[in-house]
Each structure stands twice: as structure tokens, then as C-alpha cells.
Amino acid sequence: MxxxxxxxxxxxxxxxxxxxxxxxxxxxxxxxxxxxxxxxxxxxxxxxxxxxxxxxxxxxxxxxxxxxxxxxxxxxxxxxxxxxxxxxxxxxxxxxxxxxxQRRNFLRVPAELEIAVKVTEQVMFTAITDDVGGGGISFLCEGRMPVKNHDMIVCWLLLPFRNGAIDHANFKGEVVRIKALENGKLIVMVQFAEIADVERQKVIRFCFERQLDFRKR
Structure with missing residues (x-):
């Protein structure tokens, strides 16, 4: 419409x-x-x-x-x-x-972005996303990382935009699923639990721009 x-x-x-x-x-x-x-x-x-x-x-x-x-x-x-x-x-x-x-069905796009993950005050690491959306993200990490289902994690996601600007979106997420891959790594699926609207809009803006890039290929 x-x-x-x-x-x-x-x-x-x-x-x-x-x-x-x-x-x-x-x-x-x-x-x-x-x-x-x-x-x-x-x-x-x-x-x-x-x-x-x-x-x-x-x-x-x-x-x-x-x-x-x-x-x-x-x-x-x-x-x-x-x-x-x-x-x-x-x-x-x-x-x-x-x-x-739609709020209940956010666009998701494949994207390899840097993300910093804080599980506890003692456990922090960086990873690479597998996909990104307005409702959550998934990322790849080493199998030794102590992450489990229902963990509440704090994340900082690096977002490069088409105009050359680079920004960060920070949020608190809940781990909803973990899948072990054949190469020994984990794919960790996270839904946003606490995220400011302005932070969510950054993620949606990135997804929208990425989708436009895919359409032009």
C-alpha cells in the first residue's frame, strides 16, 4: 500500500x-x-x-x-x-x-557482522553474525564458549551503512536455540529481550539497505 x-x-x-x-x-x-x-x-x-x-x-x-x-x-x-x-x-x-x-514478523537478512557478546562479567567474547533482523540475530562462535539456552546476554552489534557511516546497536537478548555444527562451532540464535526503539531502528535500517543490495544483484 x-x-x-x-x-x-x-x-x-x-x-x-x-x-x-x-x-x-x-x-x-x-x-x-x-x-x-x-x-x-x-x-x-x-x-x-x-x-x-x-x-x-x-x-x-x-x-x-x-x-x-x-x-x-x-x-x-x-x-x-x-x-x-x-x-x-x-x-x-x-x-x-x-x-x-510487521512487529511480529521482522525482516531478517543474512549478514556477517562483528558482534561483542557479554554472558557474565567474567565471560565476554566476539563473534560473527549469521543473520540479522529487527526481532533478533544469530551468530557463530567457538564450541568452547559457555553459552546455553535461555541465557540473557548483552550484545553490541557493529552496523555498516551504505553511506559509509558505521554505528553500533546494543541490546539484551535471550538465547532461544543453539545448534552444534560439524566444524565444531555453534550457531546461537538470539531474540531481543530489551532493546530501545532507536537501537532497533538501526538494525531495521541495516536490513532494509541489505535487502536493497540483494535486489540489485
Whole structure:
């Protein structure tokens, strides 16, 4: 389902500044045509401050439809239009560019990312992920690592983005399954138990970008 007039659009600006890339803004869709989508000037979700944008800015955006489904797409600022209020013009998404993510069924993508894992104050190690999603991750580690089902672990996940920025997402996860591989390693499947929404959005953003990369191959 494509976005509609008066719908709220949430967005993050691709930036080489990791702190800026984490900030989330929201805006009301004022008009849609085949050439552009016009938005009210975005406001910061936390502070309510206006966001100054520039033509050419790359945007990661989503809107929410029935059932709590978040519809993600990438777009770009085309320019501005002065009416009763100043409007921001963005490139409208094509239907095939929209990725749907429901809270109970987050997109998962294969990815080899570095992750630091803390089991206890005495047990910490690094590993490589096997896949990543908005609801959890799985990683590969040596068979000697003392990890077991239902362990609560603290993790720091390294996330490289398409714009060259590198960020971390930290979360507390529960080990839900462990599988021993023939090479002696373990694949550990973890679901997020405690994760801030801004941290989850980083992971979802990475998954969305990775899925776009797969589609282009």
C-alpha cells in the first residue's frame, strides 16, 4: 500500500555523522503526485524542533498502515515549495521499493557482522553474525564458549551503512536455540529481550539497505 495524503511519515537522514543519522523526524504528507510527494517541514520526534533539510539529502523513511505494519523506503529530497507553509518535496516510492515490516514478523537478512557478546562479567567474547533482523540475530562462535539456552546476554552489534557511516546497536537478548555444527562451532540464535526503539531502528535500517543490495544483484 502506497502512502496517502495526511499520513505521518517518519524519517532519518543519511549522514556521515553517526549521531545525526540516529535522529528520527516526522512529517505529515500534504500532497502526492507522480513527480513528487510534498511534506510539511519535519519535526524531531523527541524535541519537536524543526529539521532543516537540503536538496539531495538521502532519506530513510517509513509510514505505518493497518495492523501496525511499517512500510520502509529510501528517497531523496528534490527541493522545496513555498505555499501557505513551506513544503519539502521528496521522490515518491515505487511499490516494489517498499519493504513491509510487521512487529511480529521482522525482516531478517543474512549478514556477517562483528558482534561483542557479554554472558557474565567474567565471560565476554566476539563473534560473527549469521543473520540479522529487527526481532533478533544469530551468530557463530567457538564450541568452547559457555553459552546455553535461555541465557540473557548483552550484545553490541557493529552496523555498516551504505553511506559509509558505521554505528553500533546494543541490546539484551535471550538465547532461544543453539545448534552444534560439524566444524565444531555453534550457531546461537538470539531474540531481543530489551532493546530501545532507536537501537532497533538501526538494525531495521541495516536490513532494509541489505535487502536493497540483494535486489540489485
Amino acid at each position: 502506497l502512502p496517502k495524503v495526511n499520513q505521518i511519515l517518519y524519517m532519518q537522514v543519511n549522514s556521515v555523522d553517526p549521531e545525526e543519522a540516529q535522529q528520527e523526524y516526522k512529517s505529515r504528507i500534504a500532497d502526492i503526485n507522480e513527480n513528487y510527494m510534498s511534506l510539511e517541514v519535519p519535526l524531531h520526534v523527541g524535541t519537536g524542533k524543526l529539521k532543516r533539510l537540503y536538496a539531495g539529502d538521502q532519506i530513510n523513511a517509513y509510514y505505518i498502515t493497518e495492523g501496525g505494519v511499517k512500510n520502509y523506503f529510501n528517497t531523496v529530497i528534490l527541493g522545496f515549495k513555498e505555499e501557505v507553509i513551506r513544503l519539502v518535496l521528496i521522490k515518491p516510492p515505487e511499490p516494489e521499493q517498499i519493504t513491509k515490516v
